[in-house]
Amino acid sequence: MATIGDVARVAGVSRSTASYALSGKRAISLDVRRRVEAAVRELGYTPNAGARALATSQTMVIGLLAQFLEDEFAPAMLQYMLGVSTTARELGYDILLSTEEDGTRALRRMTDSRMIDGVVLLNVAENDERLPILRAAPQPGALVGLPADCRGVDVFDLDFEEAGRLMVDHLHRLGHRELILVSQPEHVVERGGAYVWRLQNAAKEAARVRGITLHAVFGSSHQPEIGRDLNAVLDAHPGATGLLLNNEAAAAALPTVLHQRGLAAPQDLSVVGRYSDEFARTFSLPYSSIESAPDRLGGMAVRQLVRRIVGEAGPDEPHVVRFVSPELVDRGSTGAPPAGRA
Amino acid sequence: MATIGDVARVAGVSRSTASYALSGKRAISLDVRRRVEAAVRELGYTPNAGARALATSQTMVIGLLAQFLEDEFAPAMLQYMLGVSTTARELGYDILLSTEEDGTRALRRMTDSRMIDGVVLLNVAENDERLPILRAAPQPGALVGLPADCRGVDVFDLDFEEAGRLMVDHLHRLGHRELILVSQPEHVVERGGAYVWRLQNAAKEAARVRGITLHAVFGSSHQPEIGRDLNAVLDAHPGATGLLLNNEAAAAALPTVLHQRGLAAPQDLSVVGRYSDEFARTFSLPYSSIESAPDRLGGMAVRQLVRRIVGEAGPDEPHVVRFVSPELVDRGSTGAPPAGRA
DNA sequence: CTGAAAGCGCTTACAG
DNA sequence: CTGAAAGCGCTTACAG
Incomplete structure (x- = not known):
């Protein structure tokens, strides 16, 4: 593999000049610059990353x-x-x-x-x-x-707090008075996944302020458990008209669950998730969502x-x-x- | 940051000895080895990756x-x-x-x-x-x-050829005589994704040998197009009793499509996919599949x-x-x- | 069993 | 505008 020394020799200059010609860190005569550039092309020279890192303390x-x-x-x-x-x-x-x-x-x-x-x-x-x-x-x-x-x-x-408020306020404004929030599994919280309770607490607080009911549960992050979780929580709260999801697996599983139950969104149930637009496209999720970006x-x-x-x-x-x-x-x-x- | 030189000084040995004590590439007295190890701990020494790469021509x-x-x-x-x-x-x-x-x-x-x-x-x-x-x-x-x-x-x-044969033979053995194979999009083939036609050609050949019908189509790799593709091909071939999928997006979309059509697998339609077990779990896919490992x-x-x-x-x-x-x-x-x- | 020295391939003050 | 030299932090023949 060609080194800066090879380049210098072919160009007929010193190694430092070759180096400067390439970095542009000092003025170089046009003639020299051209010869160096030609040598680089001829030899297919690329700087050795390890050597450069050692010299500059930068690895890129x-x-x-x-x-x-x-x-x-x-x-x-x-x-x-x-x-x-x-x-x-x-x-x-x-x-x-x-x-x-x-x-x-x-x-x-x-x-x-x-x-x-x-x-x-x-x-x-x-x-x-x-x-x-x-x-x-x-x-x-x-x-x-x-x-x-x-x-x-x-x-x-x-801003998961704002996200929680946004979800609740949006459905409140549409007239909903009883909501369900399905969060990530409780393990995630225990392990320190703060975003789970940040969203959840803010949603609860927003519901309290609005005077509406929010049932907050944790759901599995895996199939088929999350499907069962969704069915269970929908069974448990037949009066709920809105479903909030802070759980990607739940969002991905919901279309099947709704079909099984013969429900359609938004006619029977309003749904708001929290995931990326890319995620929605990949999984063909038809639910409005907070873009997680x-x-x-x-x-x-x-x-x-x-x-x-x-x-x-x-x-x-x-x-x-x-x-x-x-x-x-x-x-x-x-x-x-x-x-x-x- | 500590260097091998610092380690050597603290241990009271030469740099080469410190290096050898750590690499084990030559015999070192127990006493020296201990002193070097102590110095390493004391200084929290870790070799500089760039310097090592430069010296050894190995980056790990x-x-x-x-x-x-x-x-x-x-x-x-x-x-x-x-x-x-x-x-x-x-x-x-x-x-x-x-x-x-x-x-x-x-x-x-x-x-x-x-x-x-x-x-x-x-x-x-x-x-x-x-x-x-x-x-x-x-x-x-x-x-x-x-x-x-x-x-x-x-x-x-x-072995995508074997995979194609396996899918066809499996359904043939169960008594199916008309199958559909949904592959990846044609772009993938055009771009040179050989696995698509390797599986497809082998499946076609197996169907020919068995004397059964195989409708091979390309499907989108995205939602919601792939859902439409699946519906279209099922509409087009009402006599087909088996569906083979060499298309992950199709597999992920199929549960919804089948629900919409009021079909159940395997009662109404036998389904075999080609994806990993991990994929099946993540998406809760209930279909038998060729493990893509x-x-x-x-x-x-x-x-x-x-x-x-x-x-x-x-x-x-x-x-x-x-x-x-x-x-x-x-x-x-x-x-x-x-x-x-x- | 240990040390002094060369070398890996760069960059960059220093000198002119 | 250019060059000779030092130095980055390692490893490894070479020498004892």
């Missing part, structure tokens, strides 16, 4: 820590990953991916060995074990998801991370906690409650 | 090239990625992920800059543009998917790749083309054709 690689937990819906994770990966590439960075169960080990390996310039953490938990490691690391980090302690990292997340969140995290990496953010620019405002995508699955049941 | 990183094409079903891709990622980690390798549209560019960047020791290609096309680049690269490559020309790479794929294929590709990387495979050990034999996972969606229609 961003770590991406994703965990595929048993109780989360894997396809939803993928979209965050793609958001991160796509934006990183746009900014000139490659992605070092870890799907390791033990995120702390993966993070430590990546940061300690200087394989990466910065890291994006997905599946952030309330008290995420990876955060102390990240704070101690020399590289900056950005999170998708809100931990209890945001010090030292940039944080991006959907995974690609946007992943992209925002990377953009801010890169600002930190290149020093554009300034050494003492405070870290950000940025919430994306939820938007309701209307797919026509909500309407007035069935006659005589409002 | 494997490239993973995945493309998320518009006409493929993204969640199915994820499982191949996880198979690769998990096995790589087990073998001590990290994953450099590219989801770039332009796979040739990504591959060239990774190989030319020596960021990786080897590469796994997903979504391999019949005449894959990335292959010439891979063959010219100094790093070995493994593919998941069968190209027309397998020279210079190790290839792993499901994405995690297994990804793992096999990585294992063979690592054999090449570490030189275990021998410089002139011929490259392999290995087909995983399809297995039918019985989920009870096939049976005898409805009375009077066999």
